[in-house]
Amino acid sequence: MxxxxxxxxxxxxxxxxxxxxxxxxxxxLCERSxxxxxxxxxxxxGVRRQTSTDVLARWHAECSPRLAxxxxxxxxxxxxxxxxxVEAGSPRVEAEASRAALATVLDGVARAGWSGMVVGPxxxxxxxxxxxIATLDRxxxxxxxxxxxxxxxxxxxxxxxxxWSREVAEGDGAHPGAAGYQRFADLVWPVxxxxxxxxxxx
Amino acid sequence: MxxxxxxxxxxxxxxxxxxxxxxxxxxxLCERSxxxxxxxxxxxxGVRRQTSTDVLARWHAECSPRLAxxxxxxxxxxxxxxxxxVEAGSPRVEAEASRAALATVLDGVARAGWSGMVVGPxxxxxxxxxxxIATLDRxxxxxxxxxxxxxxxxxxxxxxxxxWSREVAEGDGAHPGAAGYQRFADLVWPVxxxxxxxxxxx
Numbered sequence: 001m002x003x004x005x006x007x008x009x010x011x012x013x014x015x016x017x018x019x020x021x022x023x024x025x026x027x028x029l030c031e032r033s034x035x036x037x038x039x040x041x042x043x044x045x046g047v048r049r050q051t052s053t054d055v056l057a058r059w060h061a062e063c064s065p066r067l068a069x070x071x072x073x074x075x076x077x078x079x080x081x082x083x084x085x086v087e088a089g090s091p092r093v094e095a096e097a098s099r100a101a102l103a104t105v106l107d108g109v110a111r112a113g114w115s116g117m118v119v120g121p122x123x124x125x126x127x128x129x130x131x132x133i134a135t136l137d138r139x140x141x142x143x144x145x146x147x148x149x150x151x152x153x154x155x156x157x158x159x160x161x162x163x164w165s166r167e168v169a170e171g172d173g174a175h176p177g178a179a180g181y182q183r184f185a186d187l188v189w190p191v192x193x194x195x196x197x198x199x200x201x202x
Numbered sequence: 203m204x205x206x207x208x209x210x211x212x213x214x215x216x217x218x219x220x221x222x223x224x225x226x227x228x229x230x231l232c233e234r235s236x237x238x239x240x241x242x243x244x245x246x247x248g249v250r251r252q253t254s255t256d257v258l259a260r261w262h263a264e265c266s267p268r269l270a271x272x273x274x275x276x277x278x279x280x281x282x283x284x285x286x287x288v289e290a291g292s293p294r295v296e297a298e299a300s301r302a303a304l305a306t307v308l309d310g311v312a313r314a315g316w317s318g319m320v321v322g323p324x325x326x327x328x329x330x331x332x333x334x335i336a337t338l339d340r341x342x343x344x345x346x347x348x349x350x351x352x353x354x355x356x357x358x359x360x361x362x363x364x365x366w367s368r369e370v371a372e373g374d375g376a377h378p379g380a381a382g383y384q385r386f387a388d389l390v391w392p393v394x395x396x397x398x399x400x401x402x403x404x
Contacts, residue, residue, distance in 0.1 A: 027223075027229065031222065041219060047267055058267060061263065062264060065260060066249050
């Protein structure tokens with residue numbers, strides 16, 4: 001079993017904001033991996049309020065010391081919801097700029113000799129913003145398909161998930177609780193499983 | 203309840219290496235805090251193999267974007283075990299340099315207007331190295347006492363803790379599993395509780 005190290009870079013969903021168990025989808029995904037026989041060192045590097053361009057500015061400086069050692073070094077990238085927040089009449093980051101930021105991060109991951117995977121943005125409790133998130137989700141999926149980068153879409157399933165919607169609405173309007181994050185992790189699992197080679201029998 | 207944000211900076215113990223549940227002492231401490239009515243945004247910033255001087259080099263760059271917002275912003279610092287590892291005949295970081303690095307980080311935390319707390323280094327499965335860790339633990343405790351910085355010592359209790367010793371020995375010789383990290387979190391709790399004002403009834 002190679003020494004696997006994975007950095008998860010992104011926003012508040014990566015940080016697990018709202019989960020009273022302080023595990024988020026990242027912790028739940030990693031715990032399931034351990035249970036399925038894949039030990040790994042996971043570094044959660046999500047920051048609240050950050051957009052794609054915010055993550056672009058810091059991801060390499062933070063991943064470098066964490067991926068200095070280990071035989072199998074990987075980066076999971078996940079952002080987008082904050083890009084679609086309208087401030088002063090326009091989105092914090094326009095869709096084309098979001099896509100360009102993702103492409104630049106993935107270029108950097110490849111250049112460093114690491115493997116990359118992308119997890120799409122989830123829906124929140126705002127129908128107008130969700131339309132923009134859905135557009136971004138498709139754009140990110142297309143970009144990843146064109147590069148051969150694994151992409152775990154979660155938007156389509158979560159927007160129709162009663163547990164997710166209820167927890168987000170009862171929370172701060174954006175973040176779910178423990179059950180929503182569990183559902184998020186379950187949606188990431190198939191792509192993560194194919195990417196890392198870990199398998200369980202659920 | 204003020205919007206509390208806490209960065210935990212340090213080494214592999216802060217990262218929870220070895221915990222199959224991927225929670226570590228940081229996740230367990232934060233979950234207990236939530237259960238006791240203290241919601242918080244926690245950022246785990248532990249990196250494997252890092253010494254005090256490695257943490258000194260990156261802590262500020264990583265804490266700054268994470269503590270850009272929030273009404274109550276704090277930093278928990280925890281390192282030292284890797285400093286005491288002997289390489290080429292001498293410790294990776296000499297005890298006086300470890301203490302100076304801790305003082306410099308705490309100066310920076312204060313200068314940024316954040317609150318600081320320190321968690322001491324735990325024992326590992328190596329008697330000679332544990333003597334050096336014990337010395338460092340006392341040195342860090344003295345430094346914190348002289349500055350009025352809260353210090354959670356864990357060495358003395360864990361070196362006599364059968365669960366800790368067994369899990370470390372059965373693991374990689376340095377890191378415990380889930381039960382050991384739970385014990386670690388329980389030892390940090392009283393100082394954390396006094397520092398943050400959170401209380402439960404265990």
